[in-house]
Amino acid sequence: MALGSLPRFRRRQATSSSEVRNKESPRPSIDDPVTLKRGTRTRRNAIIISCFCYLVAAVFLILVEIGNTNGTKVLGDIYFFKLDLSDILPQAAPTSLTLQNSIARTLGLHDFYQVGLWNYCEGYETDGITYCSTPTNLYWFNPVEILLGELFAGASIALPSDVNDILNILRIASNIMFGFFITGLVLDFVLIFLTPVVLYSRWWSGFFGFFALLATLLVLIATALGTAMSLIFKYALTSQTDLNVGADVGTKMFAFMWIATGFTFLAFIIHASLCCCCTSRRDLRTGRKGGKHTNQATTNEKKGVSLPTFGRRTATSDA
Template sequence: MGKLGRFACIFVPMALTIASLICLILVFSGQLNKNMALQNDLYFFKADTKDFTENPDVLENSNLDNVLLQALTGAAKSKDLKDFYQVGLWNYCEGDTDDKNKDTVTYCSPRKANFWFNPIDVWELKNTTAQQIFPDKLKNGIDAYHKVSKWMFSAYVIAICLTAAELVVGIFAIFSRWGSLVTTIVSSAQTLFIVAAAVTSTALYGALAGTFESALKPYKIKASLGTKMLSVVWLGVAFSIASGFFWLISVCCCSGKSGHKKVVVEKTPYTYERVASPYLGHRDQGNELHNMPHSGTTTSGSAYEPFRHERV
């Protein structure tokens, strides 16, 4: 196998790490460019206000909700209330929906670290009494979202940095198992943060969508999760877990050393070997056994003859 086998062993986790990095890059790019369809489709949360109505069917508290209704109606008439709002990691985008239900993004807010979507600011309700009488459930949901969003953003940033570091350290894993061990440690940390970010964003925006849906349902304002964005996030998690597994395998296998070793042939215990004759002293042991005289014989020419006993 040698170095070629070691490279083949490292190729799989390296490819999975690259795939996880691509998924994170897509998550970071969501809602950054209003002119790119792919980025427009990647959002965590969407508020659909195109069906907003000035005549809600049910009002739990007519006095307070009427104030909110008037504020939303004023925003709708002044065109401050758009047809939809899509929330990404860095910012949000808004736009209009035509008669064929085709969404067109018209504006994307500037990028901001630790971004969170504040409907009071976005819907221009900050200077109205509506911000004071938002339903308690909606206010609590938005406050919780605001607090947790900072941790979520940090988790994604750390995850993408560790993924890049995993690729760099993974290069050294080609040459030794020690490199694989270090890469496995970095990969484990990366997996921890990307899983934490995925769980947080799924739970956070799921709760926010549920809060919007229940609190603003009477006004025909709908909320939903961005399934495409969450699919990309969890696909990145799957790639991360798989890469960590194969990095661990590379620590135990594929050492990179050549598998060719010098073969030593040992003699079997039954191999016949010539034993030097005690009658020949230090005579060359290369002579053939049949040329050696046997006890009780004498040589004559090239043949052996028995000893002749002569009388004196």
């Protein structure tokens, strides 16, 4: 009787030891916050990086849009292009004019004119910016109207014919650029707060990825239009050598535009990659990725299924 009961005793001892082992190291549940946080760590880090990119892009877009709105040292240096008329050669000048510090002043013009997204500013080399026009929606710079309107009576300048030809193109491009910059800024700002939603599902990644692509295209097109417009305008004015007009593109404005474009594009790339990469919380709960074994183990535990252990097999063989 003692020998017959020995295998049964060993089997019970092995079972009890496996139960103790299972109690000491339970399998993690997919509903456990720690498990969810650990399983979606890569996706969460990617979301943080994309939100940071949207934030940087929004900051630089704000600088682009408020540039040249007043004559302060900071905003006054942010412009698309700047016309230097200090040494302009007039086509005709009345004899009653009094000579000033520059030819432009003598004719009634300012030494320079610089253009922003909302308005233009003018001033003199010695005094800096003296006047900025009122910011206007869908603003576009009309040099013919502004320059000819400031000339003294009897004075005239020969503006290049290319300027008159590109005025309509300049107006359309300026309006498109204005609308795209505003819309791109709004989308980037909104995506800063909505992007964390993609942590829960890949479907949300695809949904918000469309708006990320839209923001990228809007900012890219607006930046390309601003760059092309400034370069074309500069070429059209400086190509007339007998007018002696200088033109410079705004280095800060160009840098801010392209930095905003680059960060918006980078955020879109990260956003688009989340559609097919990095485990989401829905993936963990459905077992599609990263949570399959955990989900299966949790289901077995709920059903009361005990898995075989090496200790039990050894005890049986000894018996």
